[in-house]
Amino acid sequence: FLMEKYSAWRDKETGIHPLFHPKPKVTRIFFRPVVDFFLAVSRLLLLLLFFPCYFIIASLFELVPLPGLIKRMILRTTHTIGCRITLYILGFWHIPTTYQRLSRRHPLPKIYPPGLNIASGDLIICNKLSYVEVLYLGYRFAPTFTAVSIDGDAVKSINLFTALFDSMNLRKVYKKDSTFEPLQDILYRCGSSYGGPVVLFPEGINGNGKGLLQMCSALKNVDSDQLRTHIIGFKYYWHYFSPTYTVGNVIYHLYQLSGQVKNTLIVRYLSPNDVPANPNSGQDQITDCDWDEQVFQALANLLRLKRTKINQRDAQEFLDYYDKAKNLTSYKKNK
Secondary structure (H helix, E strand, C coil): CHHHHCHHHCCCCCCCCCCCCCCCCCCCCCCHHHHHHHHHHHHHHHHHHHHHHHHHHHHHHHHCCCCHHHHHHHHHHHHHHHHHHHHHHCCCCCCCEEEECCCCCCCCCCCCCCCCCCCCCCEEEECCCCCHHHHHHHHHHCCEEEEECCCCCCEEEECHHHHHHHHHCCCCCCCCCCCCECHHHHHHHHHHCCCCCEEECCCCCCCCCCCECCCCCCCCCCCCCHHHEEEEEEEEECCCCCCCCCCCCHHHHHHHHHCCCCCEEEEEEECHHHCCCCCCCCCCCCCCCCHHHHHHHHHHHHHCCCECCCCHHHHHHHHHHHHHHHHHHHHHHHC
């Protein structure tokens, strides 16, 4: 019934609803809510003690004027420790990470751990399911994140904490202004100033993992080299509660996430041999091509997901309707 109620936001071509939170796959045993409560309360207390300290220390290092390489080393160490401890507190003890290939023409890379070769100025393309992926990327790479405008045609650079809090605020949208710039400029700047790799979430918003949302156009006309473009796919292994965050209150989502005995984030890195070659790489003049489409399709193939045409504006309309329906239901119950 609920899915039919929100069927206006179901993708017409695939039949996928990429915004509604997935239902539990199994029924909870009767004493499980008690276990959830004690786990969640203890973990959230730890989070309240640790995260503000991490936030203050990292923010202070951001402000200190230091040479680029030294500042990069300090910030990367700080974010590696801070993000990994936060993930531990939330129940992500082990994060399975592997290289995947789309064809058997080339062997899998022998690089371990996957992503060890990613450097400043490289481009990371990945899907987005919640705020957990931001913590993982912060732990592994301490990158420069990008925010996509609501129309999907422009980006601006943001730091890790802004990306994290944006992912926790489903109502956060960006309208294009003077702070936005071409993705290529951000890549050049980060490459020359030890700013870390640049992360782009082509969907712009969180999805529920059942299908990919519509790709933004900000990736178009970028001359990133094949070996400096990295495609990463995120999935969750779950039974009782899906860690994806697309609707609802973030505090309640944190409570449910912390109440799990353990959570499992699965990370797939696309083999560099399967990353589409960029015709504009190394060229003085950028020509119009469909490289961005090829890259996004490679991400879909990596995750074995279909692509939908639901975009950021559709997501905001869905949240408006969801909140109204929830308030109406609460009103009827209290009446």
